[in-house]
Amino acid sequence: MAKELACRKCKHVTVGKVCSVCKSTDLSPDWSGIALVVDPTTSQIAKTLGITEKGKYALKVT
Numbered sequence: 001m002a003k004e005l006a007c008r009k010c011k012h013v014t015v016g017k018v019c020s021v022c023k024s025t026d027l028s029p030d031w032s033g034i035a036l037v038v039d040p041t042t043s044q045i046a047k048t049l050g051i052t053e054k055g056k057y058a059l060k061v062t
Helices: 044-049
Strands: 005-007 031-037 055-061
Touching: 005 055, 031 044
Parallel strands: none
Antiparallel strands: 031 055
16 A cells, blocks of 8 residues: 655645645655545535645644
């Protein structure tokens, strides 16, 4: 299984070398917590975290 990395800018979790949401290459293997966003337009958690795209996000990235 590929190692999941979290983007330090938008916290999106990915297995690639580039974030698919913000196109950043500043990724970290050291992250914790997960928020799965299915519909960011109606999700209160997505609004609180500033998430506009659906996907898997880390709650803390170091």
